[in-house]
Amino acid sequence: MPRKPKRPCRYPGCGRLSDGPYCEEHRKAVRDDYNRYERAPDSNKKYGRCWKRIRDRYAAAHPLCERCLKEGRYTPVEEVHHIVPISKGGDHRESNLMSLCQSCHTKIHVEMGDR
Structure with missing residues (x-):
């Protein structure tokens, strides 16, 4: 069969x-670059289904x-932010949550030096 x-x-x-x-040279570089943005393995413990329920309830109370x-x-509101990060x-x-729009959420993380 033809290749x-x-x-x-x-x-x-x-x-x-x-x-x-x-090609062989770039295959590993691309794979490493892709994996750089994966979440930490323990992130589901911090941000699982329980967090989604808390976030939705807080956003409904503070729209x-x-x-x-x-x-x-x-x-x-677009994001629910932790005042003191989980990490x-x-x-x-x-008392540790704050409802924010995307713009304000980004500004806070830039001020903190996270992003």
């Missing part, structure tokens, strides 16, 4: 022919962004 013709590597700037999408509300703007000893108690 499929080799195609150029998909990696930008590489013209080597390969049987798969990437507007708390930061925008202080500035006189009425923006619907730094925070928990899911209501």
Whole structure:
């Protein structure tokens, strides 16, 4: 049976022919780059089904962004933010939560140096 013709590597700037999408040199680089954005293995313990229920309940009770509300703007909630992050000893108690729009949530994480 005839084989499929080799195609150029998909990696930008590489013209080597390969049987798969990437040549041997770039196959590992692409795989490592992809895995860099996976969540930590214990993230389901922190953010599982229980967190989704807590988040939905908090968002229903606080439907507007708390930061925008202080500035006189009425923006619907898009994210529920932990004031003290889980990774730094925070928990899911209501006193540690804050409803935010996407813009304010991003600003807080930039200020914290997370992103």
